Amino acid sequence: MSLVLVPSLFVLSLTFAQSPENASANKKEAIDYSLTVDSNRRGPAIDNTMYGVFFEDINRAADGGLYAELIQNRSFEYDPVDNPAYKPLTAWTETATGGASGTARVMNDDGRLNEKNRRYLQLDLDGSKDKKERFGVTNAGYNSGIAVEAGKKYDFTVWARTDQSSGTPLTVELHDVSDSRDALAAPLQITVRGDRWTKYSGTFTARTTSTTGRLSVTAGGRGTVRLDMVSLFPRDTFKGRTNGMRKDLAQKIAALNPGFLRFPGGCLVNTGSHEAYEAPDWERQRSYQWKDTIGPVEERATNANFWGYNQSYGLGYYEYFQFAEDIGAMPLPVVPALVNGCGENRTTDDPELLQRHIQDTLDLIEFANGPVTSTWGKKRAEMGHPEPFGLSHIAVGNEETLPDEFFKRFTQFREAIEAEYPEITVISNSGPDDSGPVFDRAWELNREADVDMVDEHYYNSPAWFLENNDRYDSYDRQGPKVFLGEYASQDNRFFNALAEAAFMTGLERNADIVKMASYAPLLANVDDVQWRPDMIWFDNSQSWGSTSYEVQKLFMNHVGDEVVPSKASSIPVPTEPITGAIGLSTWATSAAYDDVKVISADGDTLFSDDFSNGARQWTHATEHGSWKIQDGAYVQSDTSAENTMVTAGDPDWQNYDLRVKATKQSGSEGFLIAFGVKDTGNYYWWNLGGWGNTRSAVEKAVDGGKQTMIENETQIETDREYDIRIEVRGRQVTLFLDGRKWGSFTDDQVAEPFRQVVTRDKATGELIVKVVNAQEAPARTRIDLGEVDVAPTARLITLQGDPDAVNTADSQPIKPRRSVINSIDQTFTHTFPAHSVTFMRIKPNTSKKP
Template identity: 70%
Template sequence: MSRTRWRLGLSATALLTATAVLPAPAHAEDAADYTITVDPAAQGAAIDDTMYGVFFEDINRAADGGLYAELVQNRSFEYSTADNASYTPLTSWSVTGAAEAVNDSGRLNERNRTYLSLGAGSSVTNAGYNTGIRVEQGKKYDFSVWARAEGGTTLTVTLKDAAGTLATARQVAVKGGWARYQATFTATRTSNRGRLAVATTNAAALDMVSLFPRDTYKNQPNGLRKDLAEKIEALRPGFLRFPGGCLVNTGSMEDYSEASGWQRERSYQWKDTIGPVEQRATNANFWGYNQSYGLGYYEYFRFAEDIGAMPLPVVPALVTGCGQNKATDDEALLKRHIQDALDLIEFANGPATSTWGKVRARMGHPRPFHLTHIGVGNEENLPHEFYARFQKFRAAIEAKYPEITVVSNSGPDDSGTTFETAWKLNREGGVDMVDEHYYNSPQWFLQNNDRYDSYDRNGPKVFLGEYASQGNAWKNALAEAAYMTGLERNADVVKLASYAPLLANEDYVQWRPDMIWFNNRASWGSANYEVQKLFMNNVGDRVVPSRATGTPSVSGPITGAVGLSTWATSAAYDDVKVTAGNGSTLLSDDFSGGAAQWKHVGGGSWSVQDGQYVQTDAAAENTLVTAGDPAWKDYDLHVKATKKSGKEGFLVAFGVKDTGNYYWWNLGGWNNTQSAVEQASDGGKSTLVSKAGSIETGRAYDIDIKVRGRQVTLYLDGQEWGSFTDDKPAEPFRQVVTRDAGTGELIVKVVNAQDTAARTAIDLGGAKVASRARVTTLAADQDAVNTETDTPVTPVTSTFSGVADTFTYTFPANSVTFLRLPRR
């Protein structure tokens, strides 16, 4: 894409936001003092057009009921207990009269197997998503159905809600074998609670009952929900990564057989998602529901093209991730998946005369989609097994398509054994790009702005494919903005970056936080969305080196009480002892006299049994109990722990200030595959150190934690397990300066993530710029959250006329500010 088109100035949306004069400078005694020094003669890293992008995964009903504009839920009657234990083929449908879901030889086709047999004089009604089907007065809605009625029948199709009709009913005459029938409604009033009903005079078979708004994104058939697509387009993303996430590499990786003898693989298959929608498969979604594949690979490629983004599909490597540990040894299956990856590249880039290019052309796109990158795998926990299979994918792709960049990954965390092993293999193998994922606390993002400063400039490049600071409050977005200044400063290493996840339907949430929220009537950008949008719309072409003074940091010792917890596990604790550094006993409890010293702050079911403190609920998560004084420091904690049953091991906490601020040693976490020390800060967690390992059921473990100042050493059964020093300052004031080659503007980007305004002296180093700057500011209370009805985090545009070679600017408290300085 052209820099001129996508990267000049503020977005049209930003320019239409409220314009205001700058806030009055804070009083000197209320403001922190900083300096920013710019070196315009020096040359920093070049920033690619594709630096920032978006990551789409069908999580939180992001596809069906979300970006995919279909208004009917379970339109093909394929919902199954394989998707969700509560599902049936009639989920989301209500029946009047006689109706039965049938799977027999009379089906529509081999992939669309279940259909509805509707008796004479009967009807079915669909409830849609959220509160119902949303229709707006005066707008058109296109109905279609595949139907069969050998003796002929008339279908009466209505749109209605509890108050009455929403559009004039339509009569559809059906006769003979399976055929597609269509009708159009014009809504006579607006409703969020609509229902689509289909009634028949005589017996009929129905499948693929569909209702689409005519007004889809770019008015495309089988299209996208307009408001969601336009919010994504407004980001001006450089790339679109799809279709997941954990969605990609999970599933059984085995064929299964139904009574009919039908077999297909349960993991995500791109070939199942193309062609006529009535011939596409449905499948169980990793996140606990059904996915229709109406939004498939063709639609992903088309959307990427429409928004000017580089398409970046990810294919499974036949090694599971996302808390699972499984690798296939089926060489035939692996070869088939490798061939599928090659076929995908041909589908995207091949001429219309090629086998898969011809499929793309028949779908309406004879021109290639210009695929340049493809990801293999996602968050695999078995780095050696993954890399062995990745090498085979890469060899096959590079042999046939040497121009394609094949992207590897480093597992699910920012550090630890899996991360280090994966990076070692990727470096030694000369991999072009490695996909990193991590979700950490705001404090972690403020502490790790320099993460990529020390990466090898000649090693693999980084694709930061998933990151977020575990919340949608303004403090989370502020921390992410501060971190993004470090991403830009290291644009020679970090080539791609995308916040994740992208979308969340407020009534179907599997993961928080998310960038864009929606229901059936509205959508809104989170505070994080506004930060991403500001950065994406003002990237620049090259970093201009600059430096800033820091905030003095005074860190005292780690202080806090102690705690015990479990996660989906039943465990017993005994002989808890806390000893001060001077040898005095702060706490000693063998539970012979009960557990009066302990306070319940989490869930679960705790009781004293046989002289042990036992948590018996093997399904409960985060069952924390605490004891002691939050002012404790420099102490030794001893615990004896025994796992009784469940999925994981033990959680032993220290430095406990309150329910959102503590450390804990998570032994046997992540489905009993690894252990780690995690720090919770304002409710968000970050991993400080981790190792592979599991906990045995029925075995008693001695756990010792030694806290001295900010140094912590951990012992398991008398052997040192690991240690860490938590002394990194959380720097709230960060900056980066870039230059836009097209306009010549300097873009000064400053994040002030503290409650005090930052009065800052800026030295431009003789840069030739005009005296008047365009300013965009995001500022709010740290706990502010954007909602459907209230958006406190909104960009405000203004001008500043005091630009000089050296000038002073006061950055508001809790703010992100971009100054665009035109060339003089």
């Protein structure tokens, strides 16, 4: 939904049918707050690129998603290297009519379409001249099938060749999944002629609407016919682009009014081999390299996607640039720095290869901005866009966990780009987390080198976002700017969106430091999810925005041009001691535990277990793992199981020492010692040897979402017994490993539920008062606008709902609602509903005579 602003003040609310729980929450006694706005002062300017979107081909976001192609595995390139379950005919089945017979084989030989499109389908036909006898294949599309809409046109193309001098007749049918082959459109009749690859095409007009369609291509007669690049494309793509975007998904992205589009990843960028495409090694996973993705679509490579499926490059760099232009966003490509991340954690020490990638990056800038007389500008023009795309920013690398190795290579990229294109802003990064040794070292290097901008990424619990509204208040105003390229609260409930909204008020307040921000991931196919949360969900025929989408859309369409200084009161939250039981767990590891003791601060023994009498004191918190007493210890032996937690003790324990002896027996990680355990979603655990045994950290889980409290690079050895002690005193935790202090932290940050920021829209003169009330009580707020003359009526924008509400395909309880309030003055009182985000647009009073 697009909001049209008119001269007045308004509120837009996301509402839902009240649940009993929410009705009860709204009966909570209101809490009094104050909000003071210094309307005569100016805060930081807010760039047009403050908020944008980040697209990565995760969760089937491209093929079967934003890329509008309806045929899955259209060029028969699926392979076990993509996914162990894949084969070249995945999504295809043999089919025959009239008693026809034949064989369908995927070939990889000199008869291929071209060097990068290596596989093709060969149909060996045993039929006769009877036109009813046809043999071929049927494609199942994505999700439940091929989705078509009555009256809409769908363009079919195929590359084919035949060994029959008289030609081979093809029948192409668009039909339902049912055995009766209910026709969804009149069939196409095509005659393939000649034994050279030729492109054939036709158009279907759908007779009826279906979400379970199939496409069958069958051949009559005898001999051999070869097929490749079997494609079915809706004519009605976004902006009518050939080889374009699925309209409903693109429209939802465009409705966000994004200031930039970051692409193509993510972990796609800095994983896999950095080598150029070379046969016969084409079947291995390669890093995403932009030159593989341009030119005629049938000449582009496919690749093993990092997220466990095959990715075509039908949606390539040209299409990304075009899409950014179509939605009015600044393009922001990310290129590999030859230091792998996302768990691969290795460097490529090949100077020649590094120089090739640096040159590829320079060529990319020329492709985007160069004149048509340049080598790569000419290629852009040949693809249909002679005008430059106006590239101004480029990011090098993504979430590298080897900061020194990364920065050495980043520096070479940066120097080469700035030498040839000084107008381009080169963006560095700070690794995959919001804090820790990698983050600290990366920022140290970035500051020392006076880097223009640093890309930060983090995914944390809602509590973390509520606690860290002031994260950027203390950043060095003279240092690099921040690009918050990936962030999200760890779920898709409305409470997650509220926490994100509260955090975003801090981003805007620090708009002089945080220059760009994008929630991630952007898209998720409900049948192929590798990561959650996500902003926009879809299947083969419909899409819907999550509660976070509604928050992002609200902020992105009502940013303002400058911050107006303001201050709100806060309600002190009591700081209770850390309380809870204890737990033991593993993650993809077998480990043995023994001699578990809990000693109070006064020296009393609260709990002791040497497992000589079994494990009767322990309760399985999850269904994962295989626990048993073995050789006098409590052993978890399943190295494939994740989070195998068992718990013991009293949830009211506080101020105690937890002691345990632990031994890793086998597997990829170490062990997990839990304390402060409330339930399966709320606890602390010391994760020793986590993340593939690359680092160790204490994580805090709140309603299932985790945040890191402290970490270092400790690794765990196999078959070595470790002596572990965790000292809990109030909110202070001190950790000891083999008698030596490992680290300590104080969990004393307040998850303040009432957050606000005020901005000004220069075009309308409006003050935009943005308030988040992420608690179960209404917030009765006295608002003082200072010395400003305002119109008496305001329009509001509010997101309000049950904190556990989730938008789904069948129900979107979080929906916008507009309302109007009166009696606005320099000072007035407004009650912000429980669990709500409210934007109040306050117009200057222009009715008074001078």
